[in-house]
Amino acid sequence: MIEKGNDRYIKDIEKYLKDSLIETDKASTIDELEKIYYQYLGRKGKITYILRSLSSLPKDKRPLVGKKANEASKRIEKFVNEKKNNLKKKVVEKVLKEEIDITLPGRQLQLGKLHLITKTINEIVDIFIGMGYKVAEGPEVESDYYNFEALNIPPDHPARTLQDTLFITDKMPLRTHTSPVQIRFMERNKPPIYIISPGRVYRRDNIDPTHSPVFTQFEGLVVDRGISMAHLKATLEVFAEKVFGEGTKVRLLPSYFPYTEPSAEVLVQCQECMGKGCSVCTRSGWIEILGSGMVHPYVLENVGIDSEEYTGFAFGMGVERIAMLKYKISDMRLFFENDLRFLKQF
Numbered sequence: 001m002i003e004k005g006n007d008r009y010i011k012d013i014e015k016y017l018k019d020s021l022i023e024t025d026k027a028s029t030i031d032e033l034e035k036i037y038y039q040y041l042g043r044k045g046k047i048t049y050i051l052r053s054l055s056s057l058p059k060d061k062r063p064l065v066g067k068k069a070n071e072a073s074k075r076i077e078k079f080v081n082e083k084k085n086n087l088k089k090k091v092v093e094k095v096l097k098e099e100i101d102i103t104l105p106g107r108q109l110q111l112g113k114l115h116l117i118t119k120t121i122n123e124i125v126d127i128f129i130g131m132g133y134k135v136a137e138g139p140e141v142e143s144d145y146y147n148f149e150a151l152n153i154p155p156d157h158p159a160r161t162l163q164d165t166l167f168i169t170d171k172m173p174l175r176t177h178t179s180p181v182q183i184r185f186m187e188r189n190k191p192p193i194y195i196i197s198p199g200r201v202y203r204r205d206n207i208d209p210t211h212s213p214v215f216t217q218f219e220g221l222v223v224d225r226g227i228s229m230a231h232l233k234a235t236l237e238v239f240a241e242k243v244f245g246e247g248t249k250v251r252l253l254p255s256y257f258p259y260t261e262p263s264a265e266v267l268v269q270c271q272e273c274m275g276k277g278c279s280v281c282t283r284s285g286w287i288e289i290l291g292s293g294m295v296h297p298y299v300l301e302n303v304g305i306d307s308e309e310y311t312g313f314a315f316g317m318g319v320e321r322i323a324m325l326k327y328k329i330s331d332m333r334l335f336f337e338n339d340l341r342f343l344k345q346f
């Protein structure tokens with residue numbers, strides 16, 4: 001290179017400068033820019049080589065070549081660095097704008113919740129637990145004995161037609177009410193008895209806004225010394241106030257059930273019109289919510305409880321009906337259709 005003339009060096013520097021600027025302009029990654037930098041300014045770079053060769057030049061030529069090489073070196077470095085910063089900025093902008101748009105709202109976790117029927121059962125259970133009751137449960141496939149006979153409903157009894165029954169076999173119905181749980185519990189436990197038994201029951205009903213072949217019942221049973229109709233009414237008044245609000249009035253109407261004597265239908269004052277009469281209560285001002293009565297002496301004797309010593313009351317209600325009244329739901333089918341738009345509201 002010693003033979004190389006002064007002019008040749010100047011021309012090389014100009015060419016390297018021009019080439020490096022074009023390459024830098026075209027570069028689209030940080031890697032490419034680093035390669036360009038080392039190609040010209042690295043330890044074995046083209047400009048570096050010229051600077052190192054200065055000593056081999058005639059003394060009077062050295063300043064000009066040196067000056068040109070230094071200027072080229074500074075310009076290449078500056079240009080490469082500027083381009084590097086631009087690329088980095090673009091990467092950040094891309095990430096912010098497209099790949100992770102930090103301005104979008106986060107994805108919410110879908111939390112499950114209890115079905116309104118379960119919620120209503122829990123609410124009712126809480127009320128009675130607060131009054132000292134215990135929860136008792138029984139099978140959904142029952143024997144004829146527990147579902148009917150022990151409850152004072154013999155085979156030829158007309159009451160069997162009141163509850164159209166679904167059968168697994170001739171002697172094995174799906175329970176038509178939760179009352180068999182009373183018998184099962186009384187067989188194993190001596191009075192005093194204070195129990196509630198929520199659960200699914202089955203009847204041969206066609207599905208419509210107020211009927212379903214499967215629904216949920218809630219049953220209560222008390223057997224103790226000196227229990228009277230007054231205890232029943234007071235208990236139901238507390239229940240009605242807790243579920244439907246303070247001051248809710250309760251009314252008992254004579255009725256008939258084979259397993260209670262006397263029997264009563266229980267009505268609550270219509271919360272929609274406060275007893276004045278509206279479409280919800282069919283203009284009567286009252287809504288029937290449950291059936292109840294004093295446990296029939298035959299039922300007590302069937303499980304070996306002395307009906308002279310002990311008396312008791314029982315009541316049963318449809319949980320769907322309570323939920324429909326409380327949350328103003330007009331169609332029972334909504335509970336079973338599993339439409340999240342409905343279920344999420346509660």
Ligand SMILES: [Zn+2]
Pocket residue numbers: 270271272273274275276277278279280281282283285286
């Ligand atoms: Zn009303």
